[in-house]
Amino acid sequence: MRIWEIILIGLGLSMDAVAVSMTNGMIYKGLTKDKVIGMPVFFGGFQGFMPLLGFLLGGLISGIITQYANILVFLILGFIGSKMLIDVYKDYKNPEAEEKVVEGNLTYKTLLLQAIATSIDAFTVGIGFSAIGVNVVYASSIIALTTGVCSLVAIFVGKKFGNMFESKSTLIGGIILVLIAIKSLIG
Template identity: 40%
Template sequence: MGTVELFFLGLGLSMDAAAVSISNTLAYPHLKWKAKLSMPLLFALFQGIMPILGYYASGIFATFIDTYAGFVTFFILCFIGGKMIIDVFYQTDEAVSVPRYTWRQGGIQAIATSLDAFAVGISLRAAYVPLGTACPIIALVTFACCGISMLLGERFASFLGNKATILGGLLLIAIGIKALWP
């Protein structure tokens, strides 16, 4: 597998993370620069590490990942998206009007969107693709796609106002539902 194929593999793997990045910037329009940087970094890190884990654990977890990855992703993203929507409707006057994005939430999202990269690691082993080439390309493409997606999300958030949080939650739920179908 050459560099061009690995680029497109990284592009395909990064689409869920990019969609979640848009969702996060819609839901959290007032992110500080650290949070803005942490999002693409976390997604890129996990997209780069998961193929390594899949590569070395290919025999042990292959069946589990193939069977349950969609369900795990579905439950995690639907839970986070649902919580975002519920928080909008049950926000009191005393509550802070600016929702907070946390590292924990970002890590959970990064794991949920990178489960398919674990399965790709199994394929990379079967195809004798060197991880030293594949993983950095996948991570860099993911970082770029998430960064671009965040810029798009910021554009939309500026004119959607507080409805952006609801839209962000709905997007996460939609991505979770999509994960149920291969």
């Protein structure tokens, strides 16, 4: 498999991570440097790790993982997005409450769940790599790097949109995550 083919696979796999990174950049106004660095590391790391895992486990648990992957993504991203929408609704119902800006509340636990949810499809790619005899360490490294770079760019794009939409950014971010969750169920 040629490098450009692996980069294209990496770009395709990174799209959910890019959307989540952009959403995080949009809604978390007080992102610290460690979280800005952490997102590409987590997203890229998991996108690179999952093909390795898929390659190694191949047929052992692939049926179970691939059978329930969409449901798992739906539950994780649906929960996070729904929580954001509920928070927006609570703020709307309480007009006396001050305009709330999310100040760096992105936890490593949330980041870990986001990274897992956005990388499950890469497990299946690893199974495919084992079937066609791809150098999985090389391919996984390229996928991880591609996802990391795309996620980093997406954070800054998200920050730009967050500044443009100000108070609506949490609503938009919640809707984006819920839509990705729903898309995972549809296929």
